[in-house]
Amino acid sequence: MGSITYKHVHRHLLAIDCIIFGFDGEDLKGLFVKRKLEPQKGNWSLMGGFVSGIESVDAAAERVLYELTGLGNIYMEQLHCYGALDRDIEARVVSIAYFALINIADYSKELLEEHHATWVSLKKLPDLIFDHRQMVEDAKEKLREKVATHPVGFALLPPKFTLKQLQALYEAIYEMPLDKRNFSRKIFSMNILQKLEEKEKASSRKGSFYFIFDEAQYKLLEKEGLKFI
Amino acid sequence: MGSITYKHVHRHLLAIDCIIFGFDGEDLKGLFVKRKLEPQKGNWSLMGGFVSGIESVDAAAERVLYELTGLGNIYMEQLHCYGALDRDIEARVVSIAYFALINIADYSKELLEEHHATWVSLKKLPDLIFDHRQMVEDAKEKLREKVATHPVGFALLPPKFTLKQLQALYEAIYEMPLDKRNFSRKIFSMNILQKLEEKEKASSRKGSFYFIFDEAQYKLLEKEGLKFI
DNA sequence: ACAAAAGTGTTGTCTGTACACCCATGC
DNA sequence: GCATGGGTGTACAGACAACACTTTTGT
Numbered sequence: 001m002g003s004i005t006y007k008h009v010h011r012h013l014l015a016i017d018c019i020i021f022g023f024d025g026e027d028l029k030g031l032f033v034k035r036k037l038e039p040q041k042g043n044w045s046l047m048g049g050f051v052s053g054i055e056s057v058d059a060a061a062e063r064v065l066y067e068l069t070g071l072g073n074i075y076m077e078q079l080h081c082y083g084a085l086d087r088d089i090e091a092r093v094v095s096i097a098y099f100a101l102i103n104i105a106d107y108s109k110e111l112l113e114e115h116h117a118t119w120v121s122l123k124k125l126p127d128l129i130f131d132h133r134q135m136v137e138d139a140k141e142k143l144r145e146k147v148a149t150h151p152v153g154f155a156l157l158p159p160k161f162t163l164k165q166l167q168a169l170y171e172a173i174y175e176m177p178l179d180k181r182n183f184s185r186k187i188f189s190m191n192i193l194q195k196l197e198e199k200e201k202a203s204s205r206k207g208s209f210y211f212i213f214d215e216a217q218y219k220l221l222e223k224e225g226l227k228f229i
Numbered sequence: 230m231g232s233i234t235y236k237h238v239h240r241h242l243l244a245i246d247c248i249i250f251g252f253d254g255e256d257l258k259g260l261f262v263k264r265k266l267e268p269q270k271g272n273w274s275l276m277g278g279f280v281s282g283i284e285s286v287d288a289a290a291e292r293v294l295y296e297l298t299g300l301g302n303i304y305m306e307q308l309h310c311y312g313a314l315d316r317d318i319e320a321r322v323v324s325i326a327y328f329a330l331i332n333i334a335d336y337s338k339e340l341l342e343e344h345h346a347t348w349v350s351l352k353k354l355p356d357l358i359f360d361h362r363q364m365v366e367d368a369k370e371k372l373r374e375k376v377a378t379h380p381v382g383f384a385l386l387p388p389k390f391t392l393k394q395l396q397a398l399y400e401a402i403y404e405m406p407l408d409k410r411n412f413s414r415k416i417f418s419m420n421i422l423q424k425l426e427e428k429e430k431a432s433s434r435k436g437s438f439y440f441i442f443d444e445a446q447y448k449l450l451e452k453e454g455l456k457f458i
Numbered sequence: 459a460c461a462a463a464a465g466t467g468t469t470g471t472c473t474g475t476a477c478a479c480c481c482a483t484g485c
Numbered sequence: 486g487c488a489t490g491g492g493t494g495t496a497c498a499g500a501c502a503a504c505a506c507t508t509t510t511g512t
Binding site for chain 4: 408410411415433434435436456
Binding site for chain 3: 179181182186201204205206207227
């Protein structure tokens with residue numbers, strides 16, 4: 001490839017689409033933009049943008065996320081490259097989808113309004129433009145695979161969280177109930193949580209302890225592999 | 230995205246790179262091309278090509294594979310999109326990598342010579358141009374994940390194979406020895422192999438039975454999920 | 459009869475899962 | 486003192502891992 005000239009090679013529009021996951025304590029949600037114009041008026045769309053000539057694809061994804069959320073240093077992962085000929089109605093656009101996990105509390109109302117963005121429950125997907133529905137389904141599946149063996153789910157929670165919140169998160173991601181005794185035993189046996197003195201008192205009289213994710217401890221255990229589910 | 234014009238948006242060179250896996254009964258191998266010119270003379274490269282304006286990205290990957298191997302209807306899967314700014318020396322090129330699993334016997338000496346291609350053992354990788362080494366490492370890892378739960382490994386074997394060959398394949402992919410009693414019990418318990426009357430007689434006096442992969446049976450069991458390893 | 463690879467069973471350990479009661483606290 | 490959610494233990498079942506001998510057959 002290196003020695004041929006690239007003169008007559010077709011050049012492509014390269015887009016980024018971001019599946020932005022959040023968790024409100026009950027449902028797994030996605031951040032979408034509602035279209036105000038035809039075509040596809042009223043349908044939801046993922047946040048997107050184009051890859052420029054002077055940034056890497058990963059950097060473009062981070063930029064798109066930053067433009068919508070104002071957030072940097074976010075857990076983000078490439079999902080898939082979507083390259084069907086007719087996937088975009090306007091033109092031939094190849095899109096690289098990424099998914100991001102953010103703490104929903106970090107996302108302000110002002111930002112939502114400024115970008116006309118909305119959190120939508122992913123329990124059953126609304127209509128989405130183009131192939132965005134497929135992207136979200138793929139992202140949900142990949143998220144399930146990922147959180148089963150990697151401690152990335154914490155990115156969807158506040159820095160300190162109760163065990164119940166963590167369990168609710170896994171239940172939302174897998175759309176299935178989990179047994180709290182088995183769940184807590186499994187999580188504790190990993191030794192990746194640090195119990196704080198502080199208790200969450202709002203939702204019960206007894207109060208439940210807060211935990212934080214112990215990144216340092218995780219690094220030590222990483223090579224052995226973890227199984228959350 | 231739909232309503233803006235795309236006039237001033239940067240257009241990218243989009244490449245395909247193929248990691249083509251084969252298995253010779255002993256080693257897991259990759260099909261590479263040896264560069265005869267500077268830069269990077271003598272280094273190995275993956276087979277690649279560009280995505281044209283009139284084909285999907287998947288179709289481009291199939292075309293690239295076909296051009297090198299003459300083979301169609303091959304197991305192929307998208308690996309990752311590699312988009313670092315400086316990954317290609319000549320120009321800014323974004324590459325979408327695919328990996329393919331082929332029966333090494335289907336690949337003739339004539340084709341190898343015609344394309345100056347060679348099978349190289351993946352036990353320890355040779356030097357590769359650009360980020361191709363990373364691609365191959367990623368592909369090996371993804372192959373491991375895939376064959377652990379999906380019956381795609383059969384694509385690397387002849388249509389009929391002995392249990393020993395199948396085990397050797399898994400040992401090559403995981404680079405670890407497996408216990409033949411446990412392995413055969415596990416495979417048989419899945420009910421996805423059909424035992425033939427015929428025996429392979431070349432490598433032992435007793436002879437070992439050939440099996441074929443029972444696709445129909447697999448389809449029935451697919452939803453339950455399988456675990457090969 | 460022997461060499462060489464094929465084929466086959468058992469046991470202990472671990473992991474997963476199902477299930478129900480006591481605890482601490484604010485009112 | 487009682488209502489509410491928090492926190493904990495046990496027992497059974499299935500999966501996994503370790504391990505060695507018998508069978509077949511060509512020479």
